[in-house]
Amino acid sequence: MGGDRAPAEVVRGALAALAPNREILLVGFPDQIERELHACGTAPSVALRVVPSAQVVAMDDPPSVAVRRKRDSSMAVALDMVKRGAADGAVSMGNSGAMMALAMLTLGRIQGIERPAIATVFPTLSGGRTVLLDAGANVDCDPENLLQFALMGREFARTVLNRPDPSVGILSIGEEAGKGNALAKEACALISALNVPFVGNIEGRQLYSDAADVVVCDGFTGNVTLKVAEGTADFVQDLVRKELTYGPWRALLGLLMRPVFSSVHRKTNYDQYGGAPLLGVSGVCVIGHGRSNARAVANAISEAHTAIKNGLVQRIATVVKPPAPVEA
Amino acid sequence: MGGDRAPAEVVRGALAALAPNREILLVGFPDQIERELHACGTAPSVALRVVPSAQVVAMDDPPSVAVRRKRDSSMAVALDMVKRGAADGAVSMGNSGAMMALAMLTLGRIQGIERPAIATVFPTLSGGRTVLLDAGANVDCDPENLLQFALMGREFARTVLNRPDPSVGILSIGEEAGKGNALAKEACALISALNVPFVGNIEGRQLYSDAADVVVCDGFTGNVTLKVAEGTADFVQDLVRKELTYGPWRALLGLLMRPVFSSVHRKTNYDQYGGAPLLGVSGVCVIGHGRSNARAVANAISEAHTAIKNGLVQRIATVVKPPAPVEA
Numbered sequence: 027m028g029g030d031r032a033p034a035e036v037v038r039g040a041l042a043a044l045a046p047n048r049e050i051l052l053v054g055f056p057d058q059i060e061r062e063l064h065a066c067g068t069a070p071s072v073a074l075r076v077v078p079s080a081q082v083v084a085m086d087d088p089p090s091v092a093v094r095r096k097r098d099s100s101m102a103v104a105l106d107m108v109k110r111g112a113a114d115g116a117v118s119m120g121n122s123g124a125m126m127a128l129a130m131l132t133l134g135r136i137q138g139i140e141r142p143a144i145a146t147v148f149p150t151l152s153g154g155r156t157v158l159l160d161a162g163a164n165v166d167c168d169p170e171n172l173l174q175f176a177l178m179g180r181e182f183a184r185t186v187l188n189r190p191d192p193s194v195g196i197l198s199i200g201e202e203a204g205k206g207n208a209l210a211k212e213a214c215a216l217i218s219a220l221n222v223p224f225v226g227n228i229e230g231r232q233l234y235s236d237a238a239d240v241v242v243c244d245g246f247t248g249n250v251t252l253k254v255a256e257g258t259a260d261f262v263q264d265l266v267r268k269e270l271t272y273g274p275w276r277a278l279l280g281l282l283m284r285p286v287f288s289s290v291h292r293k294t295n296y297d298q299y300g301g302a303p304l305l306g307v308s309g310v311c312v313i314g315h316g317r318s319n320a321r322a323v324a325n326a327i328s329e330a331h332t333a334i335k336n337g338l339v340q341r342i343a344t345v346v347k348p349p350a351p352v353e354a
Numbered sequence: 355m356g357g358d359r360a361p362a363e364v365v366r367g368a369l370a371a372l373a374p375n376r377e378i379l380l381v382g383f384p385d386q387i388e389r390e391l392h393a394c395g396t397a398p399s400v401a402l403r404v405v406p407s408a409q410v411v412a413m414d415d416p417p418s419v420a421v422r423r424k425r426d427s428s429m430a431v432a433l434d435m436v437k438r439g440a441a442d443g444a445v446s447m448g449n450s451g452a453m454m455a456l457a458m459l460t461l462g463r464i465q466g467i468e469r470p471a472i473a474t475v476f477p478t479l480s481g482g483r484t485v486l487l488d489a490g491a492n493v494d495c496d497p498e499n500l501l502q503f504a505l506m507g508r509e510f511a512r513t514v515l516n517r518p519d520p521s522v523g524i525l526s527i528g529e530e531a532g533k534g535n536a537l538a539k540e541a542c543a544l545i546s547a548l549n550v551p552f553v554g555n556i557e558g559r560q561l562y563s564d565a566a567d568v569v570v571c572d573g574f575t576g577n578v579t580l581k582v583a584e585g586t587a588d589f590v591q592d593l594v595r596k597e598l599t600y601g602p603w604r605a606l607l608g609l610l611m612r613p614v615f616s617s618v619h620r621k622t623n624y625d626q627y628g629g630a631p632l633l634g635v636s637g638v639c640v641i642g643h644g645r646s647n648a649r650a651v652a653n654a655i656s657e658a659h660t661a662i663k664n665g666l667v668q669r670i671a672t673v674v675k676p677p678a679p680v681e682a
Contacts, residue, residue: 151592162527165535199490199577207493207574230578231585243578246535249527250558250575251582257559258586264479265621266594269614279610286597286607293593 027054027082027100028120029316037062039323053077054100079103083124092124101125105132108309115310115330119318133309138346141171142306145182148233149293156233157183157240162249172213172242177345178305179240185336195228195238259294300325310334355382355410355428356448357644365390367651381405382428407431411452420452429453433460436637443638443658447646454491461637466674470634471503473510476561477621484561485511485568490577500541500570505673506633507568513664523556523566587622628653638662
């Protein structure tokens with residue numbers, strides 16, 4: 027029921043994500059969901075069941091409202107099924123703050139994890155991927171949080187992106203080790219002491235250059251980075267399109283360029299990459315963009331499926347041991 | 355002498371910036387500068403003098419080295435001339451950390467200013483500008499710093515960008531007032547109490563949308579934002595160019611698109627906007643990108659000239675009163 031285009035695009039995405047050995051449960055208002063299925067020329071089946079819920083978390087509901095007053099929302103019901111083992115993972119395109127709060131409350135944290143984090147994926151020019159986390163779950167972080175983000179991000183890169191031994195960097199301002207704010211410098215000291223490939227500071231532009239497989243930062247910086255990247259990608263594409271409105275010759279060129287623009291748009295459109303996983307909770311939870319279309323929904327479902335199949339939650343639990351008490 | 359293309363592009367930029375009532379002093383190794391002038395078919399004159407200095411701050415010198423061991427560098431000599439009143443402003447394409455440190459040491463802060471800040475300008479889709487500060491002078495900031503950045507940024511937008519009553523926003527993660535990290539929320543409370551047009555939280559993508567004339571943040575977030583924006587703009591343009599290498603038909607399309615790419619590149623190329631002013635020091639100081647070409651150098655000089663002519667330093671001194679002691 028969540029997202030700007032629900033339930034139509036969500037239902038279409040679920041249909042596109044159907045595959046052998048994959049069972050998808052659509053949680054929400056049964057009449058609306060069934061109407062959408064009908065519009066797609068199909069109906070509920072064993073592989074695509076409808077699970078009723080009586081409420082919907084609105085995109086502008088504060089997380090507290092979702093948690094306290096909407097215990098029968100589609101999000102809450104889906105997460106509760108994960109908790110009970112009736113489902114293996116939950117995917118939502120809805121209110122991300124509410125989904126995070128409900129997931130933490132319902133699923134709880136993996137033992138040893140202080141702060142779950144949202145991971146997001148940047149495309150690189152070579153066709154690779156860079157995982158950035160935290161992309162917005164925790165606005166204020168300490169160095170120990172960033173260390174855990176590094177470990178969780180590595181397990182995500184390993185299980186979902188197929189990297190054997192992912193390298194880690196810290197998003198900072200200057201490639202030299204001495205640069206950055208207090209948080210980045212302290213996290214640098216902590217992470218460099220781990221037994222993982224560590225590349226040190228990563229600058230914003232290096233997100234696109236395969237300089238590190240996993241880049242960590244606090245959720246404020248990460249979310250600003252994500253929004254600036256999305257905004258800049260749209261801005262550049264808008265500028266090019268605007269240039270192609272200046273006269274009939276330019277308009278013709280614009281027509282010829284359409285396939286190029288579609289291809290670039292696919293690569294810079296973060297929807298492509300499906301959803302952003304909330305790492306560190308005791309269950310697979312993937313949160314998609316509110317604007318997600320059917321393709322993005324299908325990708326988010328596939329991503330959740332890969333995470334489940336490869337035991338992402340169990341792997342995170344194994345690598346993150348509870349931190350030793352700090353001696354004064 | 356500073357920047358990746360000095361002294362050739364700097365000398366060419368100075369020549370391009372020559373105008374009536376404008377006197378430019380080229381500080382550095384006289385033989386190198388005169389050779390460049392000669393290569394451009396000219397020679398030193400009253401409007402374009404050469405001022406000798408015996409040292410150069412390297413791009414990778416730590417600021418401490420520039421300050422302690424290179425007191426006769428071109429930067430130090432130029433700033434000393436500003437301090438003595440022998441010049442009205444200083445412009446450098448060199449090591450920005452060193453230039454900031456030397457400017458703070460030599461010129462000192464304007465009375466009442468706690469932390470000088472680097473301002474940078476983002477283009478908007480409508481052809482407007484958004485001033486973002488701090489873009490990297492102060493990695494860790496308190497809310498009072500952001501309040502001063504707002505006041506300084508407004509004077510810059512007023513005097514250099516010709517805005518009569520610039521609006522102020524805070525770079526944050528979500529447009530609602532309650533969102534953001536502790537710093538953003540506290541700065542929001544402080545700035546909203548000022549008698550200036552305040553638009554609240556600004557998200558990364560709104561830097562391109564005329565949502566606010568001036569956007570403030572700490573120098574870590576600001577520098578990450580700048581680098582992510584530059585990196586993303588380059589990434590999108592690289593993706594488009596890569597698409598246009600797939601076969602002869604695409605290559606032809608690439609040729610036809612060249613004027614469009616140049617135009618877009620000019621608009622997304624931050625060099626275009628000349629340099630970034632260091633606001634809050636007692637003198638006009640503009641720091642350009644190390645990669646600056648002659649056009650960017652000329653723009654930086656013109657920007658410094660406008661700031662001088664319109665009394666930017668005096669205006670900042672007037673609006674920023676020393677902060678009242680905080681009552682517990």
